[in-house]
Amino acid sequence: MKQIIARNFRSFWKISNLIFMGFGIGFVVALSLHLYGKDTIFSFEETVGRYNVDYLTMCAYVFIFGIANISLIIKTADTFTNEIKSGTVKLLFIKPLSRKEILLAKVLGNFLGSLSNLLFCLLMASSLYIAIGNLDIDVAINIYTINIAIFLGGVIEILTILALMSMLAIFIKNNVLFTILMIFILFIGAGVIPVAENIASNTYYDLHLYCFDLSSQLFTLIKTFAEPLNTVIGTYSGTFSTFMMTTYSLNDPDFIIGNSFGSAFKDQIGPLIIMTVYLAITVFSMLASILRYDNMDIS
Amino acid sequence: MSVLKLENVSKSFKRFKAVDYMSFSLDEGKIYGFIGPNGAGKSTTINMIAGLLKATSGTITILNEDVSNKNIRKYLGFSSEFPVFYNDMGCLDFLIYMGTLCGMSYKEAYKEALYLIDRLALSSFENKKVSSFSTGMKKKVGLAAAIIHHPKLILLDEPTANLDPDSRLEIIEIIKELASDNKTILISSHVLSELETFIDNVLIIQNGKLVLDASMEEVQRTSDNATLIINSKDQRLRAFLDHKAYIYTLNDGVYRVKVDNDAKSSIKKYIVENDIDFKELYDENMSLNDLYESITKGERHETDHS
Structure with missing residues (x-):
């Protein structure tokens, strides 16, 4: 099983993927340099006040949405749809492994591979920010911790999307249709933008208060872990409503991002319910995948 | 000792019955020829034994364990008619990967892969992508992947198809060596003149039913x-x-x-x-081809009359 995990993990570090990430990083660097010197980009005091951290939003958009998710679509299609179509799945099905193990190994391999890509990209983003932006240690600590928050938010997001993707790939068995459908779903669920903004902004509030208090560093870390969960879940719940509201508020994007259903909902009992719903979607997707995979005839 | 046992195994695809209550067993250390016309159900049967297809009814056991038991598959090797490979893997890496998936350590798999590559005259291609190989070379790699983990039961679907004469002889030699090492081999092939030179038993399948299960000696004695x-x-x-x-x-x-x-x-x-x-x-002596024709044509005549 570990061989399958390792193989899938390694596929995220192939030259093709590194080039892909390179483009993402290059894009962020180019944009950072272009925006360098413009106060609203690198001044936290101003940007947080406006509930908008442009650089982080940009990084989150490029890395979470652009790289982690698109890589996942390609790799999931390769792992499931292509393997069934080309027949290479036979090579695994005749080995002393249950189909459940094979499926979980592939999902886990893809999950870890995607996370490693994401972590690498966010570390790059943080480093770029420090190199190009403000070298103040306060900001340096903040930016890394905020990116950890973005990373953890990405973990939840990747897990949910991966489970959904795996199920669709197994059921659809058609690469083109699968890719179109997944991109469509991702665009509808483009909550990654408000997700990233909310994670960055809300975490920053806490970090800002506790940054130089060593005793509160641990608390900050725990908060960093807890906050993205709430925020991601809250914003996910807001994704659909955001999408709906877009039709009514096209001229007021701040309203959509800043005052969406998710933003208000996350302080209430909503996150628990929504978390349960999203967990249920993930579990349902995985169970459906296992059932289908387990009963699949390959000839 | 019976290595493989099929009892009343059937497989239906919607309304079409590809395999109809098939029963037979394979003994240790023997080579079995599995022959029949196209569409008779050979590949379906082999795929069911390999665990790729699930039988609609009946039981398939390998070494007295149901084929659905994943652990039993470490005693099974399978090479399909058109072997498939990962496009991104070289020959050596592919064989090592196949070996380690069967529970071998990396070192064991590496050693065995090198031996097989050498045995199959693929040494100069060991690091080349298998996807770039010729059909014959792919067949060899498929066979190597099927036997790298020393399985007790080996299923080979058309192992010598599309091979040049030298490669055919090489593969047949390996098959004979495997049988002498007490492996049980089930070979599906259409090259009957070749098959009869090294098989011990013959299984003939027609319209999803087993119509003959006999040793070659028996066949010649009773023909x-x-x-x-x-x-x-x-x-x-x-x-x-x-x-x-x-x-x-x-x-x-x-x-x-x-x-x-x-x-x-x-x-x-x-x-x-x-x-x-x-x-x-x-x-x-009656050739396998004569026997095959007499059985399958006889069946066809009976079918025509009915």
């Missing part, structure tokens, strides 16, 4: 359609054959008489009793 070869210039023999209306061909004094066992005895008795002069008199 009543063998050809009797007589080399004789004596005209009395020809008169006798014509009188009895036996079907024969005559070429330079050599009679090839196609008759059943009773007629054969009658001809031999006539030769002895009448002191017919002959240079040679022997039974030409």
Whole structure:
């Protein structure tokens, strides 16, 4: 099983993927340099006040949405749809492994591979920010911790999307249709933008208060872990409503991002319910995948 | 000892019954030829044994364990008619990956992969992508992947198809070596003249049903359609054959008489009793092809009549 995990993990570090990430990083660097010197980009005091951290939003958009998710679509299609179509799945099905193990190994391999890509990209983003932006240690600590928050938010997001993707790939068995459908779903669920903004902004509030208090560093870390969960879940719940509201508020994007259903909902009992719903979607997707995979005839 | 046992195994695809209540068992250390016309159900049966298809009914056991038990698959090797490979893997890496998936350590798999690559004359291609190989080379790698983990039961679907004569002989040699090492091998092939030179038993399948399960010795012993070869210039023999209306061909004094066992005895008795002069008199064993044709055509005639 570990061989399958390792193989899938390694596929995220192939030259093709590194080039892909390179483009993402290059894009962020180019944009950072272009925006360098413009106060609203690198001044936290101003940007947080406006509930908008442009650089982080940009990084989150490029890395979470652009790289982690698109890589996942390609790799999931390769792992499931292509393997069934080309027949290479036979090579695994005749080995002393249950189909459940094979499926979980592939999902886990893809999950870890995607996370490693994401972590690498966010570390790059943080480093770029420090190199190009403000070298103040306060900001340096903040930016890394905020990116950890973005990373953890990405973990939840990747897990949910991966489970959904795996199920669709197994059921659809058609690469083109699968890719179109997944991109469509991702665009509808483009909550990654408000997700990233909310994670960055809300975490920053806490970090800002506790940054130089060593005793509160641990608390900050725990908060960093807890906050993205709430925020991601809250914003996910807001994704659909955001999408709906877009039709009514096209001229007021701040309203959509800043005052969406998710933003208000996350302080209430909503996150628990929504978390349960999203967990249920993930579990349902995985169970459906296992059932289908387990009963699949390959000839 | 029975390595593989199928009991009343059926497989239906919607309304089409591809395999119909098939039962047979394979003994240790023997090579079995699995033959039948296209669409008879050979590949379906092999795929069910390999665990790729699930039987609609019946049981398949390998070493007395149900084939659905994942652990039993470490004793199973399978090479399909058109082997498939990962496009991104070189030959050596692919074989190591296949070995480690079967529970071998990396070191063991590496050692065994190198041995097989050398044995199959692929050494100069060990780091090349398998996807760039010729069909014949792919067949060899497919066979190597099927046997790298030393399985007890090996399923080979058309192992020598599309291979050049040298490679065919090489593969047949390996198959024989495997059998001498107490492995059980089930080979599906259409090259019957080749198959009959090394198989111990034959299984013939027709319309999803097993129509013959016998050892090659048994087949030759019981076949009543063998050809009797007589080399004789004596005209009395020809008169006798014509009188009895036996079907024969005559070429330079050599009679090839196609008759059943009773007629054969009658001809031999006539030769002895009448002191017919002959240079040679022997039974030409029935070829696997003759047997196959007699069974499958017979079945077809029966089907036509019905």
